[in-house]
Amino acid sequence: MVKGKRVxxxxxxxxxxxxxxxxxxxxLVKKAxxxxxxxxxxxALIILSSRGKLxxxxxxxxxxxxxxxxxxxxEDAGSTSMEHDIEVQHSFVDLQSHFCPFFPFEIISQVNFKLKLK
Structure with a gap:
């Protein structure tokens, strides 16, 4: 039996x-x-499920x-540490706005807190 192509x-x-x-x-984990x-x-592979599980x-x-x-x-970007931190923060804001309907605010806050610690 032939499997059809999945949309x-x-x-x-x-x-x-x-x-x-x-x-x-x-x-995916097996392939990694x-x-x-x-x-x-x-x-390194990081997956966040729609239920918020890591x-x-x-x-x-x-x-x-x-x-x-x-x-x-x-090194690739040739940017300073401060520029990189700003870029990471902008990326986080983009991710937060994209995933906000799917993840509870508490999870997003925890991720933001962990980013600030590093």
Whole structure:
């Protein structure tokens, strides 16, 4: 039996959406693991579900990987630390306005607080 091509759009049925999320999340984590093993790559994956639950995978320390990413981003952009912090804050505001209907305000506030600490 041949599977048909799936149209990529939001799944309206909540139970189907959750089942699809779970299956695709597991597939994505598996691919991230395979990439890290086969290619000796440092991989970090962060997924926030529509219910606000955090799922993550890291082939090494998540914090160290994020630090390396941020350092690499600064080098590529050639920006100062203050410019980068402003850019991060603007990105956060964009994400907050985009995800506000999906995530409770408490979760967004916690993320904002954690960003300010770093």
């Amino acid at each position: 990529i759009q939001r799944i309206e049925n909540a139970a189907s959406r959750q089942a699809t999320f779970s299956k695709r999340r597991n597939g 693991f395979e990439l890290s093993v086969l290619c000796d790559a440092e991989v 799922h993550q995978f890291s082939s090494s320390s998540m914090i160290e990987t994020i630090k390396r990413y941020r350092a690499h981003s600064r």
